[in-house]
Structure formats: C-alpha cells, structure tokens
Amino acid sequence: MLRPARRHVAALAALLIIWALAARRQTRLARGLAGGDGGREGLAALRAASTQSYTVTDATASGSGLTVKYLLDFEGGERALYKPLRMNFERIGGKDVKDARHLEEPWGEVVASALARVLRLRNVPPAIIMEVPSSTLAAATAPRSLRALLSRCPRYISRRLVRRLAPSISRDGCALRDDVDMVRGALVRWEPHDLVRLARPNRWFLRGARALCGVGACPLSIRERRAWGDLEAFDAILGNYDRANNIFYRGRRIAPLDHNHVGRNLTIARIGWRWCDASPAVAHIVRAAAAREVVHEGCATTDGSLFAAVACEAAPDELPEKFRRILDANAAAYAQHLASPFCRRRRRGDVS
Structure with missing residues (x-):
C-alpha cells in the first residue's frame, strides 16, 4: 500500500496526465494554416x-x-x-x-x-x-x-x-x-464566428510540446508542426512580438489576429524562434525573399523582393517605405534560421 506522500505524488501525476491529454485534444489542428486563397x-x-x-x-x-x-x-x-x-x-x-x-x-x-x-x-x-x-x-x-x-x-x-x-x-x-x-x-x-482564444493551460501545453519537439520526443503531428512553423515564419517576417497574447482557433485551425505589434524587431522575436517545420511552400518563399527572387502571381516584382510582392497585394493602398526594410530584413534573418545548424539537426532528427 502506498504511503500518504507517495499517494499524493501519484495523484498529482495522474492529474498532470489528465490535464496534458485534455490540453492535447483542445490544441489538435485539423489543417493548420496551409493552403486557401488567402482571404x-x-x-x-x-x-x-x-x-x-x-x-x-x-x-x-x-x-x-x-x-x-x-x-x-x-x-x-x-x-x-x-x-x-x-x-x-x-x-x-x-x-x-x-x-x-x-x-x-x-x-x-x-x-x-x-x-x-x-x-x-x-x-x-x-x-x-x-x-x-x-x-x-x-x-x-x-x-x-x-x-x-x-x-x-x-x-x-x-x-x-x-x-x-x-x-x-x-x-x-x-x-x-x-x-x-x-x-x-x-x-x-470583423470575423468573430467560431473564434476561440487558446486558454492559458493549453498555451503551457504548447510550450512544453515545443520543448519536447526540440529533444526528439515531439507529441505533435507533422501537419501540426508545419502549422506552428508557418505561423512562426509569418510572425518573424512581420516582426510580430506579441503572438503569445493572441493565439486563436477557428474551426480547428490557427487564426492569426491583431497585428499591431510589428516592426524590425530581431532581438525580441528571435528568442522565440524554435520551429524549423514551415511548410515547403512557405519555406520556399522565405528563401526566395532572402535571395531576392520572389515571383508572385499577378504581380510584377521587378526587384524580386518580398516587399514588392506584398506591396502589390496591398494595392491600391501604398505601403510606407519603412516596410521595405522591415519585411526584407526579417525574411532574410528567418531564412538564416531555417538554414542554421539547429534546424538542420532538427530536420535530421539529430537533437544531440
């Protein structure tokens, strides 16, 4: 028979397991961010x-x-x-x-x-x-x-x-x-339909899941890892430093909202770069942006920059020139992250 102290430890462990399973169920992604017409x-x-x-x-x-x-x-x-x-x-x-x-x-x-x-x-x-x-x-x-x-x-x-x-x-x-x-x-x-803010316990679960992914024991599927990787790439290019307070779901897909907190912020943002699993399409555009070889459908991006493609998509609104430096510099920095030894080891499964 277990001693009282051991019973307490066992009960706590059981509660943690139940909490982790519940948080896992609530954070399971159906299709993540990939595909679609972009709204x-x-x-x-x-x-x-x-x-x-x-x-x-x-x-x-x-x-x-x-x-x-x-x-x-x-x-x-x-x-x-x-x-x-x-x-x-x-x-x-x-x-x-x-x-x-x-x-x-x-x-x-x-x-x-x-x-x-x-x-x-x-x-x-x-x-x-x-x-x-x-x-x-x-x-x-x-x-x-x-x-x-x-x-x-x-x-x-x-x-x-x-x-x-x-x-x-x-x-x-x-x-x-x-x-x-x-x-x-x-x-x-305004698109509030079926929108759910991710609860704080579930955010803790995702933080732990990301840490486990870094040591080769990832509890997330490849589709989910790509969804979070796409979101990180998106935020990195924007320089968005406030995603932790704005994680929402809609229809079991991540819904990125509230993009006031943007800029060329490579010091704060880089601390949070932990994913290396951006979908092939997003990773390709990030690398093309770093090489100034972006080709975007329906847009004449004469200099091959990501800013030119984004400015074309935003037309007839004219983006401030400061975003040329922000988008291109942030995309180049994130391309370096994807090509870093850390990400190469992650993709090989060598996390030592």
Missing part, C-alpha cells in the same frame, strides 16, 4: 463595404487590447474594426510618450493581410486603408474613465479633460490632432 473573397467584400454608409461604435474601452479602435457597421451587413494610424495623433506635452510604438502599428494589419496572401496562409482577416471623418469619430467616442486615461497611448481623449482630471499624466497623453478632417486608418474585417 480574397473577404477582401473583395471589405472593399465593397468601404464604399457604403456606416455607423460607428467606440470599441477602445471594450476590454480587448489597448489600441484605439472603433467598430464600423456597414449598410450591406459587413462589420469591421477601424484603427486610426499614428499620423492622426499628437503628443500632449512632455518629451516621451509611454509605449509610443502603439501609435504607428495599425499599418501592420494591412501588411499582415497582404503578406498572408503572398504566403497563401488562411485565417488572417483582410485589411485595407480607409478614411473616416474626424467629426464622426468624435461623435462616437465614449467618455473615458480616469483609469482609461492612465493607460497606454494612444487614447482618443480631450486635452482639457486630461489636464482637469490628472494633470500629471499629460506628458504621457495623446490626442487626435485638431487639424485632421479625414482620419486615415486600418479597416480590418
């Missing part, structure tokens, strides 16, 4: 909706994320998230803006949407650039609580209200510029 039908529907009349609802204080955003409901039935670009904002005093990188990143939604179509990945919502009258946003903006005012930039707020409620935070405050009549922003198609 072209949704993109066409979004572009058509952008010419219709719409109503605006403030969604910044919805409890989901910290970036300023609005929900646009179009007369044809489409719905989309609208995130104003940095160019529309100004700082309210002070020399530094708290977490200022949140000011400029809605461009990442448009770039991520176009990149997904170049890589032929599913489940990335289409996004375009749209202009909304500032008076429409001002009329829809809900009053901010003091707690909301104390949080991260940018917030669509009144200078007068900030200074009256909390003068000491004005150095961290941001507001929509007074001289902006038409606000440019990223319009992201």
